[in-house]
Amino acid sequence: MIAIVDYGMGNLRSVEKAFENAGGRVCVTADRRIVERAEKIVLPGVGGFAQAMHELRSRKLVEPISSKIKAGTPYLGICLGLQLLFSQSDEGGKTRGFGVIPGPVRRFTGNLKIPHMGWNDLTLKKPGCPLFKGTRKKDYFYFVHSYYPEPEDRSWVATTTRYGRSFCSAVWKGSVLATQFHPEKSQEAGLRLVRNFVNLPALAL
């Protein structure tokens, strides 16, 4: 069973629907016991990093999710679910995240419209990423975010995208996968990613 974690930050039904369409057996839940038993974990979410960590803590979900990630349970982070993997965010005065990926999450600066919202493409940086199996050069994905991740260890970077500057738009190492864009809102190209995640073997890659 794939647990889609409801920690009060939304982005739930669209993700659930995409996973159902991809043939996944899913459960939208805020229950830590269900998270602990899950074969795979999806962390969606939209909005503030600090608020998100607060909500996760108040539901006692930080520890179970961290342990699952450490144990090699396939994890897919979407938008906030990617950002929360990082050590900290500039938002709300340096809030700490899961700390799985060293580096900060930063706000777009300069003369850009924020949030970065709409369709954009990817440059694949890391061959063999199971999430992007079948992804084509001309595939576009749907973004809505004001912050972007900056992994210190560039070997995490699975894809980059340009918005004013080039930023890391997806990460991958082992069983940890995450996208800054929303696969569930990215039509066929996005559904392919969801299917790829559903089809991953349940244990560590």
Added chain:
Amino acid sequence: MIPIPAIDLKDGKVVRLLRGDFKQEKIYSEHPDRVAKAFAEEGATRLHVVDLDGALTGRPTNQRSVEAILEQVNIPVELGGGLRDLDTVYSYFEMGVRWAVLGTKACLDGGFLREALAEFKDRLIIAVDAKDGFVASDGWTKKTNLRAVEFAKKAEGLGAKTILYTDIARDGALVGPNIDALKTMAGEFKLDLIASGGVGSLDDLKKLSELRLSNVCGAIIGKAFYEKKFSVKEAIAVCS
């Protein structure tokens, strides 16, 4: 119950309307962010921001002001006005808005209400804007044939956690809240209620607070603050 200061935006300015009438507006400030900061410094723990142009036209119009407000304050902000599709709600959440207030589209389109609640759950506040017991839409310029109580029931059934109940006839009129209607609503529903419309004096707020309606979690206060009938500090003291 907490007092929630309201910042209504029209053409980038802070205004108050009388009973939602766009012809009866009074401009209080050209700097919404300063107004927000002042409320926060006085101790407000939450702000209610409305994009009036957005409510009327159905498209977000005062985003720059909303952004400026979010940059100035750390307290959570709820925002309404012009939220008629999920992408717009997404963009406001990404800007840092904590709760989105859905009104018009939610009452006119049951499918949208269902989808939005399934997507965002607790982060939505469903606005029940009542005029003579019926829901009003489109910046309160149109009256629907949906009963306010029925709409609230429908929202509750679909998983809404919070209802913002506004008595339009009292909004901006400083005549006191509709205690009877609130009692009925509070008795009939388990979900959280935010009361809006009519609070004109510290006494009004005290009466509301003394009802001890456990599910009335907040009271929106607009004109009374701008007309300096009482301060945020006094409001907090009366509420607790």
